[in-house]
Amino acid sequence: MTSMPTSDQDTAPHAPLVTRTVALSPADGTALLDLLPATRARDTTSWVRRGDGLVGWGRALSVSAGGTDRFEVLEEWWRSVSGSAVVRDEVDLPGTGPVAFGSIAYAADSPAGATLVVPSVVVGRRGDRWWVTTTSTDALPVVVDPSVALAGPVPEAPGEVTFADGQLSPTEWAGAVAEAVRRIQAGDLDKVVLARDLDVRTAQPVDVRWLLSRLAERYESTWVFAVDGLVGATPEMLVRREKGLVTSRVLAGTIRRTGDDEHDLALAASLARSSKDLEEHEYAVRSVADALAPHCSSMNVPEAPFVLHLSNVMHLATDVAGVLTDATSSLALAASLHPSAAVCGTPTAAADALLQELEQMDRGRYAGPVGWMDASGDGEWGIALRCGAVDPQDDHAMSLYAGCGIVAGSVPEAEVAESDAKLIPMRDALTAPTPRA
Template sequence: MSPAPRLRARTLAVDVTGDLLTRIPDEVDPREVVAWLREGDGLVGWGCAAEVRTHGEDRFAAAERWWDELRGTAQVEDEVRLPGTGLVAFGSFAFSPGSADPSVLTVPRVLIGRRDGLAWVTQVVVEGEPWPPGHPVELLGRSNPHISTPDPLVESEGAVPASGWPAVISRGIDRIVAGEVDKVVLARDVVVRHDLGHVVRLAPVLERLECRYAATWTFAVAGLVGATPEMLVRLQGGRARSRVLAGTMRRANGIPLPAEPTTGPSDPRLHLVSSAKDLDEHAYAVRSVSEALAPHCTDLHVPEAPYVLELPDVYHLASDLTGTMVSGATSLRLAAALHPTAAVCGTPTDVAARVIGELEGMDRGRYAGPVGWMDGSGDGDWGIALRCGELAPDRRSMRLFAGGGIVAASDPEAELAETEVKLTAMRHALGLATR
């Protein structure tokens, strides 16, 4: 790993209204676009001032060592001083230590942020480089005219065709029934390619995700793009928070939930909160997160029962865990301690990870790994890379991923249907769902 460069960063308060994504220039390399958005606010940036790629069991620790060196020598001017200002790194980490896909921590050259009505622009240069000409506020006058136009794409089967997926699930159930593992999360992929062989642009994908899935966290890091409903960990001001999702039901025709639970058979809350399969799957996931957070937190609050989270395509059982930090760990170190949760791997973790490697037939890459950002204080947000796609090195194709938790009561055909529902988010974002 090469030494971290010496950087200069300056953050200025600005007035930003409207869609942050429209500021992304169309000519930017899509692998250098970064984003973390929810309900229209968050962070959007581009360019690369510094980057490190790591592999193996040491991928998290090596990235943090690099970040410690980088922030220790950086010169930072920050007149805003909010989470996400000053020097900020975006990260995306491989699910498996054995993945051929590198984990990435990157510092964008330009970052536009907005939070609670306050907005800022951060510019970063390598020591010895001049600041870009003009005032940073000039960046805010840009508007990408092509952001609402998706690229022409075609879809093909991934490592395992849809017709073969129920057989994979059946083999997973057999391993559970045999007592080898309690729960295993199995995922499949599909491939999309640009119909004309051009580079796939990420700004239109992010725009469609952010508009339709505003309640999730829309992200982009090093060519990985998606909208995750699952916050692995947020660390801010000494408080840690994690959202666990496990247990899924398709949402029919986008019909919203009634204000209060009903006793009718059509209310998904009644099904989810009474389904032994979904409750067992959720309990495994909550237990894995609480056990990982316990060494770092006091006053750890673990809800007694989950609630139902409503998303455009599905309903999830959800639990929000919170605690007060005492270990001094950064948000990245907490993410490393939590990964992989039972929600994306299974229980016991080591056995489930081995079963995944034997049954899925693919390298997950950075799918289901931690994705997010942290600032110079170590605070930040890290989600789980779900409802996402990863650009190929040539940037002309992308793999989309979807999976589900398998327990003894799982039905193979229903699990295939669940992956199809979860693929809807990226298919919509890529303009495929409307064709």
């Protein structure tokens, strides 16, 4: 299945971008997310971790595509757009100059499709270096005076929030897990990742900035993202390409935290020894290393994972690294990795067919690549986890998603509890009280 790109802008795809990047000196204590103005959910972009990263707003240009060649369509479009851009870059760091934010549906036939967005304004931070990039398709670009203190209005709370089961209730989803275990034990496959969804209704329109701020406060070690109405905090870096170095963080194997430090240390030790979780993790690491190997030399694949501690859960984690040997862009590398065993299973074809049978839902852009890329091809792409999608037709509605890796030793009730834990970040972000003045 293939499809042609579609632009949701009046501007023709060949119209040249005019881009200028200059250094920025914000006021002390300024956070990237504080700079976002109030705008539509689909026009707010973010990729922030521990205060560093990129935020953007507006649309200078964008493109959407679907089908099995959606990655290639976006890649070709961006190569054409960035290659013809008129660029003045006074900072020259990864993420300066023309930048596109992207979000790609998990499945080729999903109506959610794939999108690249070039914001009108991008503000970036790397350590003590700040910059602002303005982009337009006119001869006169958007102008932001770098000497002016930027600040967006206070984000709006969503008001009363109600949650409802998505396509499957927890009991029904536990039944799907049990069926998956039966298929695995019968030898049909080794692992499958099953996801479930949760429907959300808010009294006030969803303000993406509210969610981003609360996620960043509570999950600073994750990448807090927003692209085209998809918002979340992912702990998993699918691939980063920067000046010839390629890295990927693999997460598979999860245990819920209790909040008691001593107990959590004991749980972390049990996770590190769990044969079920180590098996699940090994499948995921192997799939990433095999996908990157054709593009990299000097691959470093640690023999054993470490335990990554997040505020709500702990994961087995492995950082894979290699030296790029060709000109493959970060987006193309993400395409070669998708779907990894961490979001699909092993073998890929059998796992993908089974999850589509058992989940009974469209994942949309959940579990697909999300991130950004600059004109050189450098960029960062995470897996869209711990996230939700704002309904493009109704800004009072969202769908939240969570998934779990299922292997022969999985227990349905335990997997339901794990999926509940993975839904906590977005549920808490939606229901967090308004901060006191």
